[in-house]
Amino acid sequence: MLLDRNGGFRPDSWRHLADDEAPADGEAVTISFKRWQAEPERWSDRTRPLGLRLSNDVPPAAFGPAATRFALIVLNFPRFIDGRAYSQARLLRGRFGFKGELRAGGNVLRDQLMFMARCGFDSFEVDAERARAENWPQAFREFEQFYQPAADRRETILRQRLRSWQTAAE
Amino acid sequence: MALYRYDEFDRKFLEERVAQYRDQVRRRLAGQLSEDEFRSLRLMNGLYLQLHAYMLRISIPYGTLSSAQLRGLAHVARRWDKGYGHFTTRQNIQYHWIRLEDTPDILAHLATVQLHGIQTSGNSFRNITTDPFAGAAADEIEDPRPYGEIVRQWSALHPEFSFLPRKFKIVLNAAPDDRAAVKIHDLGLNLRRNEKGELGFEVLVGGGLGRTPILAQTVRDFVPRRDVLAYITACLRVYNQYGRRDNLFKSRVKILVQSLGIEKYRQEVEAEYAAMGVEREELDLPDAVVAAMQAQFAAPSYPDASGDEAELNQALAAEPDFARWVKYNVKPHKAAGHAIVVVSLKQPGKVTGDCSASQMELLAELADRLSFGEIRITHDQNMVLPHVRKAALYDLWLQLGAAGLATPNIGLASDIICCPGMDYCSLATARSIPIAQALATNLAQREQEIGPLQIKISGCINACGHHHVGHIGILGLEKNGAESYQITVGGSDNAQAALGGIVGPAVAAHEVTATVDRLIDVYLRLRRDGEQFPDTYRRVGLAPFKEALVVAR
Amino acid sequence: MGDPVFRLVTGNRLRDGKVIYFVGAGVWTPLIAEARLVEEWDGAALLAEAQAGPPPHPAIAPTLIEATRDGERVVPVTLRDRIRAGGPTIAYAGG
Ligand code: SF4
Numbered sequence: 059m060l061l062d063r064n065g066g067f068r069p070d071s072w073r074h075l076a077d078d079e080a081p082a083d084g085e086a087v088t089i090s091f092k093r094w095q096a097e098p099e100r101w102s103d104r105t106r107p108l109g110l111r112l113s114n115d116v117p118p119a120a121f122g123p124a125a126t127r128f129a130l131i132v133l134n135f136p137r138f139i140d141g142r143a144y145s146q147a148r149l150l151r152g153r154f155g156f157k158g159e160l161r162a163g164g165n166v167l168r169d170q171l172m173f174m175a176r177c178g179f180d181s182f183e184v185d186a187e188r189a190r191a192e193n194w195p196q197a198f199r200e201f202e203q204f205y206q207p208a209a210d211r212r213e214t215i216l217r218q219r220l221r222s223w224q225t226a227a228e
Numbered sequence: 229m230a231l232y233r234y235d236e237f238d239r240k241f242l243e244e245r246v247a248q249y250r251d252q253v254r255r256r257l258a259g260q261l262s263e264d265e266f267r268s269l270r271l272m273n274g275l276y277l278q279l280h281a282y283m284l285r286i287s288i289p290y291g292t293l294s295s296a297q298l299r300g301l302a303h304v305a306r307r308w309d310k311g312y313g314h315f316t317t318r319q320n321i322q323y324h325w326i327r328l329e330d331t332p333d334i335l336a337h338l339a340t341v342q343l344h345g346i347q348t349s350g351n352s353f354r355n356i357t358t359d360p361f362a363g364a365a366a367d368e369i370e371d372p373r374p375y376g377e378i379v380r381q382w383s384a385l386h387p388e389f390s391f392l393p394r395k396f397k398i399v400l401n402a403a404p405d406d407r408a409a410v411k412i413h414d415l416g417l418n419l420r421r422n423e424k425g426e427l428g429f430e431v432l433v434g435g436g437l438g439r440t441p442i443l444a445q446t447v448r449d450f451v452p453r454r455d456v457l458a459y460i461t462a463c464l465r466v467y468n469q470y471g472r473r474d475n476l477f478k479s480r481v482k483i484l485v486q487s488l489g490i491e492k493y494r495q496e497v498e499a500e501y502a503a504m505g506v507e508r509e510e511l512d513l514p515d516a517v518v519a520a521m522q523a524q525f526a527a528p529s530y531p532d533a534s535g536d537e538a539e540l541n542q543a544l545a546a547e548p549d550f551a552r553w554v555k556y557n558v559k560p561h562k563a564a565g566h567a568i569v570v571v572s573l574k575q576p577g578k579v580t581g582d583c584s585a586s587q588m589e590l591l592a593e594l595a596d597r598l599s600f601g602e603i604r605i606t607h608d609q610n611m612v613l614p615h616v617r618k619a620a621l622y623d624l625w626l627q628l629g630a631a632g633l634a635t636p637n638i639g640l641a642s643d644i645i646c647c648p649g650m651d652y653c654s655l656a657t658a659r660s661i662p663i664a665q666a667l668a669t670n671l672a673q674r675e676q677e678i679g680p681l682q683i684k685i686s687g688c689i690n691a692c693g694h695h696h697v698g699h700i701g702i703l704g705l706e707k708n709g710a711e712s713y714q715i716t717v718g719g720s721d722n723a724q725a726a727l728g729g730i731v732g733p734a735v736a737a738h739e740v741t742a743t744v745d746r747l748i749d750v751y752l753r754l755r756r757d758g759e760q761f762p763d764t765y766r767r768v769g770l771a772p773f774k775e776a777l778v779v780a781r
Numbered sequence: 782m783g784d785p786v787f788r789l790v791t792g793n794r795l796r797d798g799k800v801i802y803f804v805g806a807g808v809w810t811p812l813i814a815e816a817r818l819v820e821e822w823d824g825a826a827l828l829a830e831a832q833a834g835p836p837p838h839p840a841i842a843p844t845l846i847e848a849t850r851d852g853e854r855v856v857p858v859t860l861r862d863r864i865r866a867g868g869p870t871i872a873y874a875g876g
Contacts, residue, residue: 139391142473173387711860
C-alpha cells in the first residue's frame with residue numbers, strides 16, 4: 059500500500075518489472091536502473107508511463123540528467139538509518155528538475171516520513187495496517203515551520219524573520 | 229543580558245519537538261515501537277541506555293548558558309535525577325539516573341528555558357561547540373556565537389542530513405589561540421578576514437579521535453561569510469553519499485577524507501558547491517541576518533572598572549591562596565577592569581565534571597550578581613563566569629571556595645579531563661574516574677612546580693576523554709578480565725594539535741599513578757625554560773619516556 | 782577458581798532503565814540475590830524464556846551473564862556486571 063504526502067492511502071497501480079520480465083502493451087511499469095542503462099533505446103519510445111527504481115549508491119551524475127523522462131522514480135531505504143536517498147531526492151528535485159512522482163521504498167518508518175516529505179518524496183511504500191493503526195499521516199503535520207530550505211519550498215524561519223524585519227523597518 | 233532569546237518560531241518548534249517525542253515514548257511504552265526502532269528516535273533526543281539507568285544528554289549550544297538555564301538544569305538534577313549532573317567534553321550536560329517515563333516532562337521543562345536534547349546523539353549534527361571565552365576574550369576577531377546559533381538552527385532536524393553515516397561535530401573558533409580544539413572535530417570553522425578585510429571562514433574537515441585519531445585538514449582557506457551554510461551543505465552532501473555505512477568504525481567523515489585524500493574530497497565538495505545554483509541563494513546568509521543575530525549577543529555594557537586594579541592588588545598581596553587562584557583560574561578579559569573566571573569542577577577526590585544542583589544554583593546566583601547572568605561550559609569540563617569585575621574577584625573566590633568550586637588548578641595536573649568510564653558507561657572497557665581521582669590527589673602537591681599539564685582519560689577506545697591529545701593520555705582497556713591502561717605522551721589539542729605516542733605496554737590500575745609520576749619526572753628533568761610538555765616531547769621524542777619506564781620495570 | 786559458575790539473565794527495565802534480573806515466569810527483580818541461577822547448559826533455555834512475551838517487553842536486551850555464589854550473595858564474574866549490580870564504585874555528588 060502507498061501512503062501519500064497528503065495523508066491518503068492508495069494501492070500501487072504500477073507494476074515493478076524484474077529484470078527478465080516483459081511488460082504488457084501500454085502498461086505502467088518501473089524498471090531497474092541497471093536495465094535502463096543496458097538498453098535505454100528500448101525504453102525511450104514513450105508508449106507507456108515509465109518508472110525507474112534506483113538503488114541508493116547510484117551517483118547523481120549517472121541518473122540525474124535522464125530523470126525528467128520518467129513519470130515515477132522509486133528510491134530505496136535498505137535500512138531506515140541509511141540516509142543516502144535523502145540526498146538523491148534532494149538532487150532530483152532541486153538540481154535535475156524532476157517533477158514526476160518520487161516514491162520511498164524499503165524500510166520506511168513513521169518518524170522518517172517528515173524528513174522524506176521535505177526532501178521531495180510524494181509517496182511511501184508502507185504496511186497499511188500498521189500505518190493506520192499508528193496514525194502515520196499525522197507524522198506530516200507535527201511541525202509547522204522549519205529552519206532549512208528543502209524541496210518542499212516552504213519559506214524558512216530565517217526568511218520569514220528577515221521579511222518581518224524588513225517590513226518593520228519600512 | 230545579551231544571549232540569544234527564542235522568538236515565537238523557536239518556541240513553537242521546540243514545543244512541537246517535545247510533543248513529537250512524548251508521542252514516541254508513548255508508542256514505545258505501548259509496544260508499538262520495538263527497541264530497535266525506538267533507539268534511534270530516543271538517541272535523536274539525547275537519551276541513551278547506560279549501565280544503571282537511562283542517561284539524558286542536554287545540549288548546551290556553543291557552551292553558553294544563562295543563569296535561568298542553569299537553574300533549569302539544577303531543577304532537573306534535583307527533581308528527576310540524583311541531585312547532580314555531569315558536564316562533558318562536548319560542552320553538554322548529562323544526567324545518569326533518568327527514567328524513560330519522565331523524559332517527556334524533563335524535556336518540556338527544559339524547553340521553558342530554551343534547552344533541549346535534540347541531536348545530542350545519533351548520526352547527525354551534534355551540539356555545536358566553540359571557545360568557552362567567546363565574547364569575552366581579548367584576542368578574538370569577533371564573537372563566534374552568533375554564527376553558532378545560526379548553524380544550530382540550520383542543523384536542527386535537517387531534512388537531508390539526519391541519517392548520516394555517523395555523528396557529525398561542528399566547531400567554531402574565532403581566536404588565533406585555539407581554545408576549541410578545532411582539529412579534532414568533523415568540521416571546523418575558523419573565522420578569519422581575507423586580504424580585503426572581509427569576514428569568512430576557513431573550513432576544515434575530517435578530524436576526530438576514537439579508534440583512528442586523525443586531525444582535520446583545510447578544505448578551503450576562505451569561504452565568504454554569506455556562503456558558509458551552502459559550503460557546509462556541499463561538504464555534508466559529499467559525506468552523506470560516499471561515507472561508509474558498512475563498518476561503524478570507518479563511517480566518520482575523517483575516514484572518507486583519508487581514503488579519498490584531501491585533494492579528491494575537496495574536488496568533490498567544490499564540484500557540488502559549484503553545481504548548487506538556486507540552492508546557494510536559498511542558503512545565502514544575508515548581512516542583515518548576521519547583524520540581527522549579533523545584536524542578540526551584544527556585549528554587556530561594562531561599567532567603568534579601571535579603578536578595580538588597586539583593590540585587587542591589595543587582596544592579592546594580603547592573601548596568597550587568593551593570589552594562587554587568580555594566577556591559575558582567572559583569565560584576561562577584553563574590557564578594562566574585568567576578568568574571565570574559570571570555575572574548577574576538579575576538586576581532587578571528587579568526580580571530574582560533576583556538579584551538584586546546589587552548586588549549579590549557586591553559580592546561577594553568582595552569575596546574576598557578578599557576570600551579567602552568563603555561564604560557560606568548557607571542553608575541559610569546567611565552568612566559566614565570563615564577565616567578572618576585578619573588584620568582585622575576592623568576594624567571588626570566597627563564595628566559590630565555600631562550595632568546593634575554587635580549586636586553583638586550571639590547566640594544571642589535577643585539572644584532568646575524564647569520561648564517565650565503566651562506573652556509568654555501557655561501552656566502557658575500564659573505569660576512568662577512580663584513575664583520575666588517584667592521579668589528581670597524588671599530583672596536587674607538586675602541580676605548581678610541574679606547571680601547565682593536561683592529563684586526559686578515556687574509559688574505552690571511543691575517546692570521549694580525548695586521551696590522544698592529552699599531554700599525558702590514558703586509555704582504559706580490558707586485558708584478560710582486568711582493567712589495564714595504555715599511556716601516551718606528547719599529545720596536544722591547541723593550534724599545534726598533535727597526537728600522543730604510546731610509551732609502552734599497558735599497565736594495571738594500581739600502577740598508573742607511579743607510571744605517570746615517572747613520565748612527569750622525565751619531563752621535568754629534560755624541559756628547557758618555558759617549554760610545556762608537548763614542546764619537550766617534540767624536541768626529545770618518545771625514547772626517554774619509554775626508557776624511564778623500562779628501567780622502572 | 783574452583784567456585785562453580787552459574788548463569789543468570791539480566792536486562793534494563795524498559796520504563797526506567799533500572800538493572801533487573803530474571804526470576805522466571807515473566808517476573809523480573811531489581812535484586813540480583815533473587816535472580817534465578819542455572820547451570821551453564823540451561824543458560825540458553827533461561828535466556829529464551831526471559832526473552833519471550835508480547836511487546837512491550839519489560840526488559841531491554843535480556844542478556845545471559847555469569848556469576849558465582851558467595852554464601853547468600855550472588856557475585857557476577859565480570860567487573861562490568863558487578864558495577865551494574867552494585868552501582869558506581871565511586872562516591873558521587875548529591876544535591
Ligand atoms: S570513552 Fe568510552 S567509556 Fe568513556 S564515555 Fe566514551 S564511550 Fe564511554
